[in-house]
Amino acid sequence: MTLIVESTENENLIEVNHLRINFNTYAGKVKAIRDVSFHLKKGETLAIVGESGSGKSVTTRALMGLNADNAEIAGGEILFHGQDVLKKSEQEMQQIRGKDIAMIFQDPMTSLDPTMKIGRQIAEPLRVHNHVSREKAMEQALEMLKLVGITDAEHRINDYPHQFSGGMRQRIVIAIALICYPEVLIADEPTTALDVTIQAQILKLMKELQEKIETSIIFITHDLGVVAGMADRIAVMYAGKIVEYGTVDEIFYNPQHPYTWGLLNSMPTLDTRSGDLSAIPGTPPDLLDPPKGDAFAARNPYALKIDAEQEPPFFKVSETHYAATWLLDPRSPQVVPPVAIAKRQDQWAKMHNADGELIRPEAPLPTPAAPSDDDRE
Template sequence: MEKILEVKNLHVSFDTFAGEVEAVRGVNIDLTKGETLAIVGESGSGKSVTSKSIMRLIPNPPGRIKEGEILFEGKDLAQYSEREMQRIRGSEISMIFQDPMTSLNPTMTIGKQIMEGLRIHQKMSKSQATARAIELLKLVGIPNAESRLKQYPHQFSGGMRQRVVIAIALACNPKILIADEPTTALDVTIQAQILDLMRDLQDKTGTAIILITHDLGVVANAAQRVAVMYGGQIVETGTVDEIFYKPQHPYTWGLLASMPKVGDSGTELIAIPGSPPDLSDPPKGCPFAARCPHAMQVCIDHMPDATEVSGSHQAACWLLDERAPKVEKPEAATIGGAR
């Protein structure tokens, strides 16, 4: 499959009063046309910073891309000016943010907010943009689209507002859609509807999706490939089946073990002890070493390179070195009946 996006050796830092915070450290990901890649990890792992860096939405100062390439169709977005990025955002790459109420302007009608991008990027007339906005609202499942076009965000429910945000993101037929925790603020039944909607729209439009989430249940039902992120680095990548059924990194084991299993009501969840590393003073070695029950001295001293487990599966862990002791994956580190 043809790659539409390649992020190579991305380093992103923030300058704070306490010093430099290295939020993203050497991230490598790629995305092919029409696929969904999920980036998972706990809060503070660098997921959102990575996604916003792709859109060049990191405010400078205090943030900055120190190093790396963001190749979109072969062109390095890291070298683009703000004016050049304004032509990319919304038209070629769009983003759905976590809370629709902070994404929508409360003083503008829904119709005007959808039409804005169409008028700017597609150079549509007002009548053309209105017709397209109605079409988009129908596409994302909002009834009575003509009349609702004239309403304001507060007149919509949380799930409907998220649908509107998706409609705005899809207005100019982007090639990549970045969804940053798109279902976090929604209840479970609305979450399922939004994920079904995104899958259906992807089938119709062929848009590639980067899904940022900490919810492995969402990943199991929405993605083809997964990148596990921790301490500003990608520690494991693979297909959904490889990550859920054949995980290789102890951090991935911990994430899977901490997820509720079908039929295990009343069973105590297993938490990962300790806290994520302080990225104002990042560790020299594996970022997970301080919390890993299998850590060796080499894990503390040196960051391991990614080891290829299969053609589609890589993990950065010293346990995969042929000289390392053999460690069995914990029984709890399986997705069980989640899929």
């Protein structure tokens, strides 16, 4: 069973349905994306989280037709305004890329042309897509440079990428992505190469720009902590599949999948001492030959016998929250999650009634208690 969230066509900018992508390699066919479905609404931020190799970037690059030459679309559809982009020609996709759907790539060091002044690089999408004059394009590039927070923009617009710091280069990459005011912005781990102080500034900037230009964001990351104040909804990916899906509060305070438990448990806190970091044991499965049942079973301390035999369907936790784990089956035995996760779930239960409705809408959820020594067992 694959997660399909019911919605009317005019509500969603993007709908991904039953997407499957393989990579043809010398060793065989890698089943990188295995039946993925999700949607993106106007003005919202969807975070896709998971370990390296889980399929986050492959999925979102398919939205822009940017997958590698050895990639094979094995099935599914990607609807943008109701039209399947997988059926569009390269020429048609070139009209969409940068104008309607733009991407911020992971490494600003390699995303910019070192031989071209940054003003020209920012203005280029405008000249290609909107066919404006060079003078007009440079005027708008200057305004965007100011908008992303580059000081002394009038002079720095004529500088080359090597004359900027890493954080400034990332701001320039964001300016290039936003210059045409795209409807959808894909941010592929845009803060990975930055220190935490600059990371926070970039995240704040993206949130402010999103409100100003009313764009929707797909935010890709392996770090749940990064999206805590950024996302509206979260999709957790593992081994080429979405395993849990819900609002940011549901994923942080009422997680249901053991893999999500592991991700949250591995987040360091201010009280985390040296040597006390938790980790998910083992390694992801080989997608040349995906496991028969639940792909996470071999690493799951809560795995049931059926996990090795049959892939779990999505179980409905609420109208917006789904998780693919046999632990949610009414017939499964009751398990006790890690102490830190149980505390989160207790806080969630105290704030909601039996129907899952927030008892005090005006009150934010409390900050999860810092784990004690016993929590890290």
